Amino acid sequence: MGNRYTFIMASFLVISSMLSAQDKNKDVFIEGLMEQMTLEEKIGQVSLFTTDWESTGPTIRDTYKKDIASGQCGALFNAHTVPFTRELQKIAVEETRLKIPLLFGYDVIHGYRTIFPIPLAESCSWDLDLIEETARIAAKEASSAGLHWTFAPMVDISRDPRWGRVMEGAGEDTWLGSRIAEARVKGFQGPDRIGQTDAVVSCLKHFVGYGASTAGRDYHYTEISALTMHELYLPPFKAGLDAGALTVMTAFNDINGMPATAHKPLLNDLLKQTWGFKGFVVTDYTSINELVEHGIAADERDAARMSLNAGVDMDMQGGLFQAHLANLIESKENTLDQLDDAVKRILSIKYDLGLFEDPYKFSDQTRYDSIILHTAHRKVAREMAQKSFVLLKNEHQLLPLSKENDQVILLGPLLDTQVDLMGAWSAAGEGEDCISIQKGIDDYLGGNKSLKVKKIGAFDNSMLSEDQINQALELASDTDIVILTMGENRDMSGEAASRANPVIPPSQTQLLSALKSKDKKVVVLLMNGRPLIMTEVDSLADAIIEMWWPGVEAGPAIAEVLYGDVNPSGKLTMTFPRSVGQIPIYYNERNTGRPHIPGIKWNTQFIDESNDPLYPFGYGLSYTSFDYDNLNVSCNPCLLEEPITVSVNLSNTGLYKGREVVQLYIRDKHGKTTRPAKELRGFETVELNPDETVMVKFELNKSDFLHLDMELREVFQAGDFEIMVGGHSQDVLSVNIVIEN
């Protein structure tokens, strides 16, 4: 007993004397600490467990307090709030031999308590500064509640709206997804903010190719060619790492026969060796254990061996590093060096966070009380919601409505919901923080026109009874305009929420159809987490605003848009299909040898559906109209020694002030590998008054014209290129140029 006490004190003194030195040297500190660590203590650092507070996966762990006390757990997730994180941290720093503080992680995906629009919605704002700002606010709130680490951003590219997790991403485009990955990482943690109490470590996930799940079915197999992997799925991770992301989470999927969590060529060879990633790799929830079900590991012990060997540093909730690493290292199936490397990576981040100096520095009740759900945060949430709304249709300029002249009635299943407005992954968000559509509009109208409302319509496949329809029609009988909420409730998109048939629930479309049969003008407010198949709704509705799941300020945000105080400007970052059979559908298709020519049989087309989407990538209307003119490229032929300048004149030809997202696409007409017929390479956002014209300029550099050859080398191939600029991917002006070597 005496010996043990002396040893603990000695360790403590070693650590504190190192810490008190002015020039704290991280390497020396970590080496010193590691010299004192037993094998079991090291294994503790690579083990992450959930608490029983809430569950974000199929298992929970109710022994976590014991695990902490015995030094068998170095990090926790699903533990937050100041009292709880303090309570758990106290166990780690008071009851364990080496007093190594815990790292607290959580899925802070689109806000901690102030819930912002879902990430897919935010991407439709094309406002990188504002995206960075919402991530920063999320970090501020989360860190005050004791959190150090967010499992975000999700940077998975996906072209499949059946996959429920598209709501967490930035849409279908790799270039835009990369810019958004950078913005989110910067917002959460960087560039140099780790160690400050208002920043959290970010985690790029899910490495890699998870968005390619076959048929959009979650956790399903993915078949990804090397070219597609490097061209489509990897770049947002690289961009996020270059922006400073310190952790990466492995994906659940099997990639071409090797699950991501055991994928040595991708984890160790590419991420750690080639890209030089110095942070740590955490698995997804029990994804080491799942290697057995995948049929790649003989048993759980083998699964632990494979994943450490592949480059995994931390086991999320699987308990398999804890159960097997000691034995695997003793038997030399894994090496101590592998474990040491993982432990160093984790301790290094704890060190950077400043946890060895003050393990409680993030759990700060005073700071929490003063910032959580702050008015300034809500203001940003409202602005972001409004910028992410996409006006899909506005027949005869029905919108904006007039506060004075238009009598409206509000119908639909989502009109008074609060909790659904947050969407999936709502962290510490509370339904009661959210302002419903009904309340938002009612408050906006000042209560002097009592808005007639009726909750009707359902989320299942049922049809409405004749009685329900008649009631709705009766209620709308003396009103011309109906605002109809439609879409998904929040459980219908997200993890484990794939839909084989991502349509608007039939009862809702039936209600719309009944209203149209009585010649009502219908404004559809759509709330959902993914592109929906809604061809019938598009043909029936007079106006449609895609609101996604807009977060806490949904009601006021939409009221101000409906009545024209704010002009919508969002543009889609995922293509909306016309039918399921078109999926996967995306704008940057390769041309094929038989491109589509209408009316000709022998080319790429469906015989029962158009090739065209319902709404293309980049699409979104405004209350005003914009005209593009005079597209000009600074050279032809061009050399890439200097940037190429592209300019276009943009005029506001309508009646309202408006913001336009001007998009630039290129086409490389001849490459070492076939090139997409269009690739986004830039965008500018411009705000114009009616009758105003500006020249919008872009600069293109050599890197914009590179592509991968069959050996995955970045190459430039001189020749013909097309430069396109416009308001969406299917509405562009175009100029052909030659670029010489």
Ligand code: NOJ
């Ligand atoms: C599983 C999800 O795939 C992942 O994104 C999330 O971070 C973890 N669960 C933890 O909740």
